[in-house]
Amino acid sequence: MTSLHGVPVSPGRAAGVVVTMPAPVPAPVLARLPEGADLEAAADRVSQAARTVTADLLERAGRASGTAADVLTVTAAMAADPTLAEAAARLVREDRETPERAVWDAAQGVVDQLESLGGLMAERARDVRDVRDRIVAALTGQRPPGVPEPGHPFVLVAHDLAPADTATLDPAQALALVTEGGGPTSHTAILARALGIPAVVAVAGAGDLRDGETVLVDGGRGTVERDPAAEAVAAASAPRVQRTFAGQGRTADGVHVELLANVADPASAKAAAAAGAEGVGLFRTEFLFLGRPDEPGVDEQTRTYHAVLDAFAGRKVVVRTLDAGADKPLPFLTAEGEPNPALGVRGLRTAALHPDVLERQLEAIAAAAARSDADVWVMAPMVATPDEADRFVARCAAHGLAHAGVMIEVPAAALQARWILEEATFASLGTNDLTQYAMAADRELGALAELSTTWQPAVLRLVAAACEGAHVAERAHEDDRGAQGPRERPVGVCGEAAGDPALAPVLVGLGVTSLSMAPAALGDIAAVLATTTLERCRRLARLALGSRDAWAARQAVRAALPELDALGL
Structure with missing residues (x-):
């Protein structure tokens, strides 16, 4: 039995026959149209x-x-x-x-x-x-690119997958996903987690796997076993437990950890509510703006936002304002030709040049909130300084939106959380970008996959710094203003790290108070937290912080948390 190793991105075990992605569309021959052609x-x-x-x-x-x-x-x-x-x-x-x-x-x-x-x-x-x-x-007249349909369940193996291909995977047929490229926060990884398909990316030697051979994929450990034993195949082929979630996320000693969902539109909001999410930790509003030449009007935005809020009456919904720029350019908002768009005018920074777009969005969010029973919170993406946070909070207040927070995606924001949370009422860690910026590693490059993970101790230290900054802001408010009790400044995680069953207890141990994820992950995260006390979460966090690299951190935590294997994660 040969074992291949990669980066674990979507937990679970599955065994099946390999089906490889077909060859891409070949380059057309260089030919000229004849003279006189139309x-x-x-x-x-x-x-x-x-x-x-x-x-x-x-x-x-x-x-x-x-x-x-x-x-x-x-x-x-x-x-x-x-x-x-x-x-x-x-x-x-x-x-x-x-x-x-x-x-x-x-x-x-x-x-x-x-x-x-x-x-x-x-x-x-x-x-x-x-x-x-x-x-x-x-x-x-050729068959367009796409996932093969062999007529039976299979393990899909590819060098990499285009997002449009991954988005169409059928979990009933695609038992697991193995790629030679990609990283833990790539679109392939994000979609695999959303679909609940075990997946390992950046697998050295994946290109040697052949159609028809049997493999066993462990998406929690990041391994691909070739020619596994029959009993291992039988165990991995047993129907995976589909854990449901209802109620509240709690540790074994009863500490409440909000388990929320990431949603992108009214349909996904309804699905998240049906999955039992306590609320929405990240409502991405970009879907309403993408693929169109002009900004949607206030009325259209209001109707769409209300449809999302309506699915969570009485529960918290965190709305992220437009996160445009970098890989999401918009013709009416973002500039072309930036030398490095990832470090350019994106997220809240676009409001400096186009404040009217933010104003109209806040107007629409406020109007939708006024018509809804949901508890509406609003946060801005790509905040780097306290002044940016203060200006955003002021604009939200002008529209009657009291819960105004920020996304912490930039290392500077994590290190300055004490001041950013002086006025902002909460923070949510976008671990995908926080990791990318902290490690200077493109999240799509398989060669850098081990860098592009929140398991990196340096990234976990930034998470800890953000949580500590929130505590300092709470204490400063009590001391300086004579408030009755500390002013809460909750810090959540809405990046892909929140849906990692091994990492979730570590994040809680670092001080995170809520985790927002794909609805498919809610049951697994709840099951893991229910086995772990808050003090044990803190011990796991210390283990991870004390490790020399991401691999050592992951291994140390998994060894100290045998419940993961018992849960099949």
Whole structure:
């Protein structure tokens, strides 16, 4: 038996036969249209194919929900972006390239530009290739890229997966996912967790796996066993326990830890409510803005926000204001040509140039809150300084929104949490970006996957610093203003780390008071916390903080928490 090792990203064990992703759409031959050919008609075929691909992706997004719908919508917006089609049309008109070859060459120019920028923009290069392949397939009558359908359950093995492919995985057929590339906070990892599919990424040697061989995937430990023993296959093939969640998340000694859900639209909000989430820890509002040339009006925003709030009457809903920029450019808000968009004008920073967009969004959120029984909290993304936080809180107060907080995604914000939380009433840790910025590691690069994990002790120290800063802000309010008792400044986690069953107790031990995750993870996280006292969580946190690297931290915590194996996690 040979064991391959990678980065664990979605817990659970599964055994099955390997099915590998088919080869990508091949590059069209370099051919020229004959003299006298109707070049305008040929150029128009590119636009028609792009519209066909866009319509297909939007139709699939309409049948999906939550993160999957969001990802498909973003991919559709890229297909609808005229940049690629117009560049290809020029190659048809000026160089007489065939439409399919023109699309290929034009896309390569975009890919080269994005990869030269690095960071999150380099991540989008893969999405451009995916859109390119879909348009070329539409032009040539080939089967578009996609997950194979062998007619039986399987373990999917790929070098990497485009977000649009991962979003369409059927958990009843795709037993597990193994990739050679990607990282723990890549779209592939995020979607695997949302779907509840065991997954391991950045697996060295995954390219050697062959169709038809049997493997056992452990998404909690990050291993892929080749030719496993029959009894191990039988154990891993037993139906996985689908844990439900109802009520409140609590440690073994009764300490309440809010277990919330991340949602992206009204459909995913209803699904999260049905899954028993105590509330919403992250309502991503971008879905309403993506894929359109103009900002949605206040009335449209109000109706959509109210539909989400309506699913959680009487419960907390944390609404994140528009997180545009970097890998989510919007034509009416973000600038083109930034040398490093990941470090550019994104998140709350866009309000400095376009304060009216934030004002209209806050107006819509306030109007929706006034019509709802939900407990509405609002937070701003990409906050780095106390002044930014103070200005955001003031704008929320002007709209009657009392619970105004911030996302801590920047190391500077974690280190300055004491001052940021002087006026902001809460913080939520976006561990995906916090890890990326702390470790200077692109989350999509498989070669950097071990860096791109919240298990890194340096990242956990930032989490601890944010929680300690909140406690200092609470005590300062009591001492300086003579308040009756400390002013609570809760710190939650809404990044992917919140849904990691081994890491959740560590986060609680560091001082985190709420965890927001994909609804599919709620039952597992509740089950783990129920086995662990607060003091034990603190001991696990000290173990992780005292480790020299992410691998050692993960191993130390798992060894001290044998309940994970008993729970199949």
